[in-house]
Amino acid sequence: xxxxxxxxxxxxxxxxxxxxTENIRxxxxxxxxxxxxxxxxxxxxxxxxxxxxxxxxxxxxxxIMPGVTHWQSPNFHAYYPTASSYPSIVGDILxxxxxxxxxxxMAGPACTELEVVMMDWLGKLLHLPEEFLxxxxxxxxxxxxxxxxxxxxxxxxxxKQRMVNEIQDANPEISEDEIKSKLVAYSSDQxxxxxxxxxxxxxVRMRLLESNQDGQLxxxxxxxxxxxxxxxxxxxxxxxxxxxxxxxxxxxxMQELGPVxxxxxxxxxxxxxxxxxxxxxxxxxxxMKGVEYADSFNFNPHKWMLVNFDCSAMWVKDSxxxxxxxxxxxxxxxxxxxxxxxxxxxxxVPLGRRFRALKLWFVLRSYGVEGIQKHIRHQIALAExxxxxxxLDSRFEACTCSLGLVTFRLKGDDSLTQKLLDIxxxxxxxxxxxxxxxxxxxxxxxxxxxxxQVEDINWAWNMICKEADxxxxxxxxxxxxxxxxxxxxxxxxxxxxxxxxxxK
Ligand SMILES: *Cc1c(COP(=O)(O)O)cnc(C)c1O
Numbered sequence: 001x002x003x004x005x006x007x008x009x010x011x012x013x014x015x016x017x018x019x020x021t022e023n024i025r026x027x028x029x030x031x032x033x034x035x036x037x038x039x040x041x042x043x044x045x046x047x048x049x050x051x052x053x054x055x056x057x058x059x060x061x062x063x064i065m066p067g068v069t070h071w072q073s074p075n076f077h078a079y080y081p082t083a084s085s086y087p088s089i090v091g092d093i094l095x096x097x098x099x100x101x102x103x104x105x106m107a108g109p110a111c112t113e114l115e116v117v118m119m120d121w122l123g124k125l126l127h128l129p130e131e132f133l134x135x136x137x138x139x140x141x142x143x144x145x146x147x148x149x150x151x152x153x154x155x156x157x158x159x160k161q162r163m164v165n166e167i168q169d170a171n172p173e174i175s176e177d178e179i180k181s182k183l184v185a186y187s188s189d190q191x192x193x194x195x196x197x198x199x200x201x202x203x204v205r206m207r208l209l210e211s212n213q214d215g216q217l218x219x220x221x222x223x224x225x226x227x228x229x230x231x232x233x234x235x236x237x238x239x240x241x242x243x244x245x246x247x248x249x250x251x252x253x254m255q256e257l258g259p260v261x262x263x264x265x266x267x268x269x270x271x272x273x274x275x276x277x278x279x280x281x282x283x284x285x286x287x288m289k290g291v292e293y294a295d296s297f298n299f300n301p302h303k304w305m306l307v308n309f310d311c312s313a314m315w316v317k318d319s320x321x322x323x324x325x326x327x328x329x330x331x332x333x334x335x336x337x338x339x340x341x342x343x344x345x346x347x348x349v350p351l352g353r354r355f356r357a358l359k360l361w362f363v364l365r366s367y368g369v370e371g372i373q374k375h376i377r378h379q380i381a382l383a384e385x386x387x388x389x390x391x392l393d394s395r396f397e398a399c400t401c402s403l404g405l406v407t408f409r410l411k412g413d414d415s416l417t418q419k420l421l422d423i424x425x426x427x428x429x430x431x432x433x434x435x436x437x438x439x440x441x442x443x444x445x446x447x448x449x450x451x452x453q454v455e456d457i458n459w460a461w462n463m464i465c466k467e468a469d470x471x472x473x474x475x476x477x478x479x480x481x482x483x484x485x486x487x488x489x490x491x492x493x494x495x496x497x498x499x500x501x502x503x504k
Contacts, residue, residue, distance in 0.1 A: 009053035029075040030428035031067050038067055074449045074456035077432040080274045081448035085306040087366035091359025092308060101352040103345035112341055115144055115357035122313055126279045129292045132315035142315040143347040144356045148273035149194035151298035151314040156202045159238045159267035161325035184229045185238035188217035190245040213438060215250030219260050226264050238267045243288060244275025247435040249402035251287050258293025270297045277304035278403050281373050307363050311356050322347050379404040379447040382457050386445055389461045395468055395475055399437045404447040407437055414441035416471060423467050430460050
């Protein structure tokens with residue numbers, strides 16, 4: 001493909017992307033296909049002769065789109081959001097064009113240096129403690145990882161090596177293997193599945209301690225578990241606290257857990273994968289009180305901050321622990337421009353790394369801090385609106401409402417709520433997933449797509465009510481109440497992502 005063909009193909013795809021995004025409401029959020037749908041649509045061998053870009057692009061609608069779960073649909077309320085925005089998409093195109101693998105400063109000076117500056121911009125936006133910033137005097141700094149899972153894994157590996165070094169400094173006779181075999185890490189039963197996985201692949205016992213009624217890990221629980229393990233001759237080393245759990249968006253109390261970690265010499269890693277983006281708004285920063293106790297902090301701009309996957313922001317107070325754990329040098333990797341700038345290969349699992357800071361830069365500049373704040377606030381307002389609708393209907397109970405996530409259920413037996421969700425999923429027009437809250441089956445309703453408006457929430461609620469009518473019988477005057485409430489909220493919710501874009 002030459003440059004001219006690329007110009008045509010590229011422009012056609014940009015038009016396709018804009019049309020897809022603008023008209024996404026025309027597509028069912030869940031696809032109507034069965035597993036194995038795709039293979040029969042394709043030849044069994046790769047083409048011998050080149051094909052035209054027109055033929056390739058045509059097949060996107062024929063082969064790919066029928067099998068897409070539309071995460072960017074305003075009717076997608078499952079999991080947590082995965083961001084997509086135009087400036088970010090453009091950033092990824094440019095990253096693809098430069099096509100560098102910025103594992104060291106020399107291999108990608110701009111790739112490294114833009115990341116250093118962007119992580120400082122972002123760290124300052126969240127009001128992280130100074131020690132986390134690249135621009136601080138000390139050994140702290142920020143890095144972009146591919147995912148929150150990797151950030152957790154890396155923090156765990158870093159403390160593993162730190163423990164070996166610390167213990168051997170004082171007791172050189174104890175072997176590395178013995179120390180490593182005794183390490184214990186802690187988290188709660190509400191932490192993300194990736195935390196348990198980090199324990200498995202990092203070969204460190206990961207205790208998933210019982211959380212309280214509100215889904216929080218309590219200091220008392222942590223303290224008792226640490227004591228018990230020390231008495232058994234084990235070596236506690238790591239605590240993962242969650243700000244915004246995946247199930248119900250609960251917040252561990254850092255001011256409670258932090259002092260325990262200090263007393264017990266435990267590395268504190270904060271996983272704020274989803275909720276971290278909300279800390280850009282000052283009114284939500286109280287949720288991260290005690291962040292100064294953390295040794296490492298992570299959140300995903302690729303979830304809620306309009307940066308496309310993958311972009312997971314991680315900061316550490318002392319990057320030397322990462323170097324000690326991961327630094328392997330080969331002669332072909334060395335370069336003589338040693339400076340205070342990081343060789344990011346020592347901060348991550350793979351050697352290679354993409355130029356991910358570009359899309360972050362494009363997003364921060366295109367929206368501005370105010371644009372991102374408006375987006376977050378609008379989504380939280382939509383979640384509150386949804387919770388109000390649930391509360392107006394006596395057949396339902398709203399269980400939790402935290403940031404952009406509401407959990408709710410039909411009153412009565414779990415099987416009713418389960419059946420309701422099964423029916424909704426089978427219709428493929430609205431997508432939500434369940435979780436457990438205080439032992440009960442609840443539906444998680446997350447505000448995900450950037451384009452979600454109050455009308456979409458009202459539509460979803462009417463859809464839910466229609467199925468509830470069939471399941472448990474209609475509620476008297478339901479429709480009138482909803483309409484009045486909806487009118488009220490439609491007037492009140494004025495700031496939204498679209499108007500942010502239009503106002504520019
Ligand atoms: C989504 C989520 C993760 C996993 O994020 P990845 O970037 O996909 O690894 C981890 N922790 C929490 C609390 C999450 O909500």
